[in-house]
Amino acid sequence: MKRTAQPCRSPSTSCPPSAARSPRCARAAAFPPPAPPAPPLEPPQIPELLAAWHIGPNGRFTETWGRRPLIIWCFALMAIPLFILGFVPSAPVGVMVACFCAYALFSGGPSILEWAYPSELFPTNVRASAVGITTAASRIGAALGTFGLPFAQDAWGIGPTMVLAGVVTAAGFLLCLLMAEETRGVTLAHAGGEKEALPEPAPAREVV
DSSP, rough: OHHHHHHHHTTOOOOOGGTTHHHHHHHHHHSSOOOOOOOOOTTTTHHHHHHHHHHHHHHHHHHHTOOHHHHHHHHHHHHHHHHHHHTTTOHHHHHHHHHHHHHHTTHHHHHHHHHHHHHHHHOGGGGGHOOOOOHHHHHHHHHHHHHHHHHHHHHHHHHHHHHHHHHHHHHHHHHHHHOOOOOOSSSSHHHHHHOOOOOOOOOOOOOO
């Protein structure tokens, strides 16, 4: 019985030993197929990129503008697109994408302050516990918002769900407006309400 060389089943798989000298297998090994092109950027990915990009400028604004105005204005500007989506749920696709992009853009301020601001507001003896509690509370809120949003949309619809999200964001704006303190340019002891320890004077040197 005459044996024939077996062709390669795919360029990515190795040729069987009986077909190692096949010209087709040799060409496939020398010239692998090009990688498939990357998928185009979809609209749901744009808000995530804006949120990631805005973290850098917000890190600069915390030192030049201050913590209090940054978190107040970010909460106020985050509530506006949510109320637009809530009161106009049948808006055009372009308006909806713009609202989501605006929300993602302005949410970078509270995101960057989540790590720096609590550590400056609490005194030293409770700072570690307070930062841990605030970080855990923010993660719990993020999880509830992520997993609860589909259920709220199914039960109430997109309009009331976005209005509820806007109300929660507006409540955060009012809370920051009434209680947020400015900690830029002060020491941790002063920001946490502690008495700053004055340096002890150097002992006087005796003149012989």
